[in-house]
Amino acid sequence: MTTNSRLALLFIVLIGISGLSYFIFFGDNEAVEKSIEVQDEIESTTTLITTTTSTSTTIPNTSTTLTSTTSTTSSTTTTTIPPNQTAIYATQSEINKSKEISYDFLESGCKKDIENNSETDWMLPNEVFPYDEEKINFSLKIDPTIGLDVDCIGKLIPSILNDSRGWIKVTEKYFQIVDETEREFEFIFASPEKTDELCFPLQTNGIYSCRNEDQIVINFFRWVNGAIDFGADLETYRLYLINHEVGHILGWGHVGCPKEGALAPVMMQQSKSTMGCEPYGWPIYEILEKEFGINTYSYLPEEKTDN
Numbered sequence: 413m414t415t416n417s418r419l420a421l422l423f424i425v426l427i428g429i430s431g432l433s434y435f436i437f438f439g440d441n442e443a444v445e446k447s448i449e450v451q452d453e454i455e456s457t458t459t460l461i462t463t464t465t466s467t468s469t470t471i472p473n474t475s476t477t478l479t480s481t482t483s484t485t486s487s488t489t490t491t492t493i494p495p496n497q498t499a500i501y502a503t504q505s506e507i508n509k510s511k512e513i514s515y516d517f518l519e520s521g522c523k524k525d526i527e528n529n530s531e532t533d534w535m536l537p538n539e540v541f542p543y544d545e546e547k548i549n550f551s552l553k554i555d556p557t558i559g560l561d562v563d564c565i566g567k568l569i570p571s572i573l574n575d576s577r578g579w580i581k582v583t584e585k586y587f588q589i590v591d592e593t594e595r596e597f598e599f600i601f602a603s604p605e606k607t608d609e610l611c612f613p614l615q616t617n618g619i620y621s622c623r624n625e626d627q628i629v630i631n632f633f634r635w636v637n638g639a640i641d642f643g644a645d646l647e648t649y650r651l652y653l654i655n656h657e658v659g660h661i662l663g664w665g666h667v668g669c670p671k672e673g674a675l676a677p678v679m680m681q682q683s684k685s686t687m688g689c690e691p692y693g694w695p696i697y698e699i700l701e702k703e704f705g706i707n708t709y710s711y712l713p714e715e716k717t718d719n
Contacts, residue, residue, distance in 0.1 A: 498708040499674035500696055507675075510694060511647040515571035518647040521635055522564035532556060536592070537566035543594035547586045548573075551595035555602040558632040569599060572654050577694040579658055582702045597626040597661045607631040620683060621653060623660035630657070634683060641686040651693025652682055659695060667697075670710040677710055687713075 502510075511518060534553040543549050552569070554562045566589050573587040574580050580587065592598060602610060604618040610629045611622035621631045630653060638649040655678045667679045669687035676682055676689035677697045697708040 497670040497710050498697065498700070498706055499671040500700070501674055502690070502692075507648070507690065507692070510577070510692065511645075511651065513571050513575055513651075515567050517564055517568050518650050521646065521650060522561045522568055523636070524559045524561050535562040537562050537589060539563065539566065539589075540591050541588045543590050544588065547588050548583060549588060549590040549594060549596045550599060551592035551597075552589055552599045553592065554600070555606055555632070558601065558603055560601055560632070560635075565599075565601065569654060572651060573658060575694075577696070577699075579655065579662065579695055579698075581699045582695060583662065595626075597628065599628050599630065601630045601632060601635065604631055604633045607633075621657060623657045626661070628657040628661065630654075639683045641682060642691045645691065648691055648693045649682075652678060652691065655693055655695055656682070659698070664698060666712060667710040668712040670708075677708070680710075 533556075535556050537552055540551075541549075550569075552562065552566050554560050554565060570587050570589060572578055600610060604616075607621065607629050608616050608618055610627065611620075611624050614622045614624060616622050616629075616631065619631065619633055621634055622629050634653060635650065636646075638644075638646045642649040642652075659679050664679050666681055667677050669676060669680065669689035672688035674689050675692040675696060676686045678693065678695045679698070680686065680689065682691055697710075700706055701708045
């Protein structure tokens, strides 16, 4: 082989080696660059998900903040939750003592053993007091067909309202019975039929009592039978019935059960259901609100329009 032939062969070999080296070097760099691009995309996606998972639920009147996650928004959302409701509890012994009042006729309900032969439309109490603007004045009349002692009821109602556990603790004014011409409101005890008439347009359906304008109409059916959730405890029921309707006169509306097992607020419709609360007859929640400024309103699952 001549010298020129050897040089040409050497040149060809060098060109081949150079091409192979270029492929190896630059080919590997492209693979690394593509790998870096894919990794960047993965990290970028992860960062996006991480920055869109925070929403905040704040409970008013507490220092607690609950945090939940979502993958659909990157904004902060605040949800308003009703404040914690005040719940009051009592032992069975305390509940039993709540039925002890100064005029001890809750158990009998002032029912008469003899038939009333009166031909008058209404029976009125014999003992009434003169109107006093420093007091809360109410009148009383009773359907003569239902067999209740009007003078007994006339003493029973004030003994409830003026009890230290009663509405006097909220009103800070004494309740007294007066002639119907001087009344601020009136108590009426009536048969189911008369109750329906006096309560209209409220629907009492022969089984409920009501407050209609300035009249409290107590359904005799309820007075002698109580309500399902009270069982045989007519004393607590009668306390409740008087205090509930007077609460309406004083401007208090219906409430719900604050928590299962707690004492039922007197402004619950306990004749229908105590919603898991313990039946109770005194305005203890309203007294607590008056004396300590604590909001004791218990939210209803749905609003009711009748009593």
